[in-house]
Each structure stands twice: as structure tokens, then as C-alpha cells.
Amino acid sequence: MRALLYIIVTTAFSITLSSCLPPKNNDDLLCIDIRKNYPQKEILLTDIADITYLCLHSSDENYLYSGALYTITENAVIVLEGSRGSKQGNILVFSKEGTPKCHFNCKGNGSGECIFPSRVFYDEATDNLFVVDIGRASTVIIQVYSSTGKHKREIRLPQGSSINEIASFDDYSFLVYDDRNRVSLSLSANALFFPKENIARYYQVSKEDGAVLDYFEMLFTPMFFGIDVNGRKVPGSNRRNRLIKSTEGVLLCNPENDTIFLYGRDKSLTPLIHKTPLAVSKNPVTYINNCMDVNRYQFTEVYTLHTEDASQAVFVDFPVKYYMRYKETDEIVHPKFLLSDYIGEEFIISPSMWTVYENGCYFNLDLSELKQAYDENRLSGKLKELVATLAEDDNDVIMMLSFR
Numbered sequence: 001m002r003a004l005l006y007i008i009v010t011t012a013f014s015i016t017l018s019s020c021l022p023p024k025n026n027d028d029l030l031c032i033d034i035r036k037n038y039p040q041k042e043i044l045l046t047d048i049a050d051i052t053y054l055c056l057h058s059s060d061e062n063y064l065y066s067g068a069l070y071t072i073t074e075n076a077v078i079v080l081e082g083s084r085g086s087k088q089g090n091i092l093v094f095s096k097e098g099t100p101k102c103h104f105n106c107k108g109n110g111s112g113e114c115i116f117p118s119r120v121f122y123d124e125a126t127d128n129l130f131v132v133d134i135g136r137a138s139t140v141i142i143q144v145y146s147s148t149g150k151h152k153r154e155i156r157l158p159q160g161s162s163i164n165e166i167a168s169f170d171d172y173s174f175l176v177y178d179d180r181n182r183v184s185l186s187l188s189a190n191a192l193f194f195p196k197e198n199i200a201r202y203y204q205v206s207k208e209d210g211a212v213l214d215y216f217e218m219l220f221t222p223m224f225f226g227i228d229v230n231g232r233k234v235p236g237s238n239r240r241n242r243l244i245k246s247t248e249g250v251l252l253c254n255p256e257n258d259t260i261f262l263y264g265r266d267k268s269l270t271p272l273i274h275k276t277p278l279a280v281s282k283n284p285v286t287y288i289n290n291c292m293d294v295n296r297y298q299f300t301e302v303y304t305l306h307t308e309d310a311s312q313a314v315f316v317d318f319p320v321k322y323y324m325r326y327k328e329t330d331e332i333v334h335p336k337f338l339l340s341d342y343i344g345e346e347f348i349i350s351p352s353m354w355t356v357y358e359n360g361c362y363f364n365l366d367l368s369e370l371k372q373a374y375d376e377n378r379l380s381g382k383l384k385e386l387v388a389t390l391a392e393d394d395n396d397v398i399m400m401l402s403f404r
Helices: 367-375 381-388
Strands: 030-033 040-044 049-055 068-072 076-080 090-095 100-105 117-123 128-133 141-145 151-156 165-170 173-178 185-188 191-193 199-206 212-219 224-227 233-235 243-246 249-254 259-264 269-276 285-294 297-307 314-326 331-338 360-365 397-403
Touching: 030 314, 049 381, 068 117, 068 360, 076 117, 090 128, 117 165, 165 243, 165 249, 243 285, 249 285, 259 285, 269 285, 269 297, 285 360, 360 367, 367 381, 381 397
Parallel strands: 030 269, 040 331
Antiparallel strands: 049 397, 068 076, 076 090, 090 100, 117 128, 128 141, 141 151, 165 173, 173 199, 185 191, 199 212, 224 233, 243 249, 249 259, 259 269, 285 297, 297 314, 314 331, 360 397
């Protein structure tokens, strides 16, 4: 299974915030001009990151998984099983070396259970494992367990809220992106917010009790690309991965605005990077989807969308354009990522697959493809050594990148 990763950059100064930004000229920001022919560059992943190969051991069939890694901490790896089927709600806890530690199921309709578990976060220092449940009709609940499956408490988000995206902001809070219009939040008894249409809403909530700690909005112009069954225009921009964790806070990636903002640990909101020309509501439209900023590098991805006249169907034109920026020199290239341990495989770095953590990202390397590459003598080094020890029915191999 070939690994994919997304990232994007954006431009917009038709943005209004509930707490106003200081004025800033476009010339002060890094700009990616998609009209330019940036050079293609082959880059060995080992030249920009330290690489660790890991297989989550599965001698017990309870630790064979088909879900996704949602949390990688200093000493633990957490897997949440798929959203459908008999394994839905299974949570598997492994050591950083791949040793099985615990497994439990959180799905159910009872007290301390999740109707639709969608995301998992783990705080190693407090042994709090947060599972986001988006299955409730009136509100979102976050159930808190220990890493051994003991239920500790539940956190209720504001009444009527929904979660399009959620990211761990710091040790004490989450940052939530919510694009629904019916949320009413209060920071105090006399401070109410009533979101309007075409406003991206962000709020910071306590990991202890769900209290709202901060709230702000961004006004944007929707990009329309299609018509639904009732003849209404529908937006075609991606609604996933708008919150990307970074070492300095959380990146806000609103493709409608063509600008990437940093929501810093001090609750400051700073525009970082933008794209030119601006995305506008026409056919086709090219826009930046999201961004990853890690240590010395930024990775971005640009989409092109069309509306097909015959069916009014929205689709993405390929190839998608990928960009990498060296922050120290401002050099921008179209990267082609290669791995000397895996001849013939090309990698794409993108946060759209939930594979980004604070200091790096990971790839899921399909074991059957690795076995074939092993037989064809296309593997070397520690990857070859690991694959040689694995059975055909083991879990896939995880390649973790820690950017230098």
C-alpha cells in the first residue's frame, strides 16, 4: 500500500477574526506562486529525518488490526480500529518497541462508552486516553480512559457543537474546528457568540471538563463547485485536516482563504504563508488544502477542482502538486522522496491521512508488498532485517520519520 500525505499553503486577507489580527502586508509573508516552475528535486528521506521501522507485534490475534494509528507518544503507540464492522471501537495499546500492552473495546450506548469513536489522543504523563465520540445527536462527548481501559470520566463539549476537526493543543486543552451554524458558545455569562454562515469557528476546550477557554472566527468566501440533488450549490473544498499539530501550536488550514495561520501556544493568531494567485469561485479552481510545518521544513499540497457540465459532479484533477520549502533558505521545490532501504518506492508527505504527529510523520508500509520487494532484493538495511523476521499474517510495518 503506497503511502500518501498531503499539505497546503494559502492566501487570504478577506479574513475577519473575533479577536482582530494586527495588520500585516502580504509582502511580509512567505508566498508560493503556483504559476512558477519550481524545480523537481530527488530527496532521500534519511537526509531530512531520522527513520525508525516498527512492527506492532501480533502473536495474539487480538493485536492484529485493520484500523489506524492515531497517537504516537514517547513510549506508546495507540491504534483505533475501523469505523465499521465487528472490530469497531477496539483500542490497542503497544509500547514504542511494538510490544502489545493492552486492548479493550469502548463502543456501546451505555455509561462510559462511545456510540461512534472517531479519534484517540493519549497523554502519557497522566495516563489519560481521550476517545472522541461523535455519535450523539445533541453534543459531542469525549470519554477518558486509562491505557488499560479503565473509564475515568467524560467530557461534554458545548451543547449543539460538532467536531469537524480536533487537535491536542497543549497538556490542558483541545482545539476544535466546527463549521456548523447552530452552535452557541459562552466564555462567560455575558459573552455569547452566535456563528453565522461562511464563518469558520474555532474554540479551545479544557481536557478536564470541556469548558470553553478561547473562541475565535474566520470569515471566508465559499468556493462552489457542484449542485446537489435539490439544485443547491455545494462547496467542493476539502473539510478534512484543517487543524495540523506543529511544534509551536496548531496550524489552521482553511482552503477557502488560501492562507495558513498559526494558533500559537500563547493564543496568538499569526498568518504564516499564502498562495498566489488567489482561489476564486470559477471553474477550474486551484487551492491549497493544508500544511505541515516541522522543524526546518514545510510541506504543502495544491488541488485543482472542476465541475463537469454534464453531471455537475465535483472531482479532483491529478496530478496533485506537492511543494517542499527549506525554511532556512526559503528554497521551494517539487520533492520526490526516495528511500535507499526500499528501492523503487516513492513517498509523498501529506497530513491528510492522519499520519502527522508533532515532530514528524509516519508511513504504513504494506507487508505483502514488502515481502515481494524482499524476494526481489529491493530491500536493505534495518528494513530488510525486520521484514525477514515477519510472518505473512503479521501487521504492516510502520516507518516513523522524525524530522531534523
